[in-house]
Amino acid sequence: MNCVKQKSILIPLNKNQNLHLRHIYQEGCTGPAVLLLHGAVENGKIFYTEKNKGFAPFLAKHGFNCFVADLRGRGLSKPNIDSNSDYGQTEAILEDIPAFINKIIQTTGKNPEYWVAHSWGGVLMNSYLARHPEIIPTIKACAYFGSKRSLYNTHPQKLFKANLLWYFLAPKIVKSKGYLPAKKLGWGSDDETKKSLMHSVAWAKIAPWIDPQDLFDYGQAAAELSLPPILHIAAVKDKALAQTIDIQKFMDESGKGIQKMNLYGKKYGHKHNYDHINMLTHPKAHDDQFQDILSWFDTYK
Numbered sequence: 001m002n003c004v005k006q007k008s009i010l011i012p013l014n015k016n017q018n019l020h021l022r023h024i025y026q027e028g029c030t031g032p033a034v035l036l037l038h039g040a041v042e043n044g045k046i047f048y049t050e051k052n053k054g055f056a057p058f059l060a061k062h063g064f065n066c067f068v069a070d071l072r073g074r075g076l077s078k079p080n081i082d083s084n085s086d087y088g089q090t091e092a093i094l095e096d097i098p099a100f101i102n103k104i105i106q107t108t109g110k111n112p113e114y115w116v117a118h119s120w121g122g123v124l125m126n127s128y129l130a131r132h133p134e135i136i137p138t139i140k141a142c143a144y145f146g147s148k149r150s151l152y153n154t155h156p157q158k159l160f161k162a163n164l165l166w167y168f169l170a171p172k173i174v175k176s177k178g179y180l181p182a183k184k185l186g187w188g189s190d191d192e193t194k195k196s197l198m199h200s201v202a203w204a205k206i207a208p209w210i211d212p213q214d215l216f217d218y219g220q221a222a223a224e225l226s227l228p229p230i231l232h233i234a235a236v237k238d239k240a241l242a243q244t245i246d247i248q249k250f251m252d253e254s255g256k257g258i259q260k261m262n263l264y265g266k267k268y269g270h271k272h273n274y275d276h277i278n279m280l281t282h283p284k285a286h287d288d289q290f291q292d293i294l295s296w297f298d299t300y301k
Contacts, residue, residue: 003027004052004060008076009067011103019099020076022068023107024048024056031063032140032301033104035112037097039119039147040200041180041188043075044068046118046280055116055280058290065108069100074190081191083178088195089124090213097128101135111138114297115228118280119241120200122147126254127211129228130221139228141300143293146238146276148246149253150206157240162204170197209253219253226257231296233289235274236265242276260296264289 004026011019022044036047036056047068048054056066071092073081104112117125122144129136151162165187174180180192192200195213202212209219232247244263251259265273271284279289 004057006048006050006052009103009107011099013072013095013099016079017072018078019072019096020044020070020078021100021103022048022056022066022070022076024052024060024066024068026060026063029060029063029065031065032113033065033067033108033110034059034114034116035100035104036066036068036116037100037118037121037125038069038071038074039117039121040196041182041190041192042118043190044070045075045189046277047116055285055290058286059116059294062294064114067100067104067107067112069096071096073193081179081193085179085193086195088193088213089127089199090195090211092124092196093127093131093211097124111135113138113140115139115142116144116293117142117147118145119147119276123149123203123250126222126227126250127209127218130218130225131216133221133225136225136228141297142228142230143233143296144230145233145279145289146235146242146247147232148242148250149203149209150246150249151204151241152206152245152249153239153243155239155243158243161240166204167201171201174198222253222255225255227255227259229258229296229300230254230260231293232259232261233279233293234261234263235276235279236263236267237273237275238279240276262289262292 006024009021038046048056060066070077174194180197182188182191199212234244264270270288
């Protein structure tokens with residue numbers, strides 16, 4: 001019987017901040033390392049529970065060494081986000097992701113060979129790769145759950161969740177509070193800084209893929225690259241945050257590499273009509289998209 005273990009690794013980022021990395025593995029396992037990155041108003045718990053449910057324990061049972069990241073201020077990374085938090089997604093790309101990679105190398109002796117993201121995490125990963133193409137040869141394959149950058153769909157749920165809540169109300173709340181208390185508002189499982197909100201709003205609207213802080217042109221850089229093979233997971237009930245048109249537009253701007261999108265729902269022979277969150281958390285996902293990702297990784301081993 002597979003025995004999956006978990007332990008927390010803290011990474012000092014500076015004198016005031018620590019990043020948290022959750023190592024999920026089988027004792028003695030020397031399998032390839034996987035870096036897993038959450039999206040906005042989230043933390044790493046989208047990929048696991050302490051009782052070994054979720055995608056990361058699933059991968060660990062199949063011989064992978066999983067490292068689930070909590071971006072700065074989220075999850076078990078400390079301190080938590082508050083009105084004094086002065087970082088955004090530029091810092092996540094330039095500082096947090098490199099720190100996670102370096103710690104994985106220190107722990108396993110190798111770069112993470114497979115990368116997994118949910119939602120906005122895929123945008124941050126591709127942004128990092130656009131800035132650091134030298135790392136691309138170390139990555140065998142990626143799997144992104146519901147990852148998009150700009151929102152092209154016009155579904156009523158998108159107009160409510162993005163246009164009304166994210167673009168209009170959230171900046172007003174941030175102006176008053178100094179940060180977005182998304183967890184308290186019931187908008188997500190974690191909070192966002194003022195900068196991370198404004199950075200994500202700038203990109204979620206249909207606009208060039210340019211860093212809001214230092215003006216690095218990710219779109220231009222990515223267009224010339226062949227990123228690692230990426231399997232994109234889409235869900236039939238993901239009406240607001242990652243419809244197939246949104247994912248396809250993200251694929252189109254992410255270079256010349258191999259990319260594939262699978263849509264999951266009962267009409268396509270799957271066991272559940274998945275949405276933006278339960279594409280990762282529903283028990284039936286083990287029989288559907290999780291199996292397909294195993295096959296994807298096996299193709300590029």
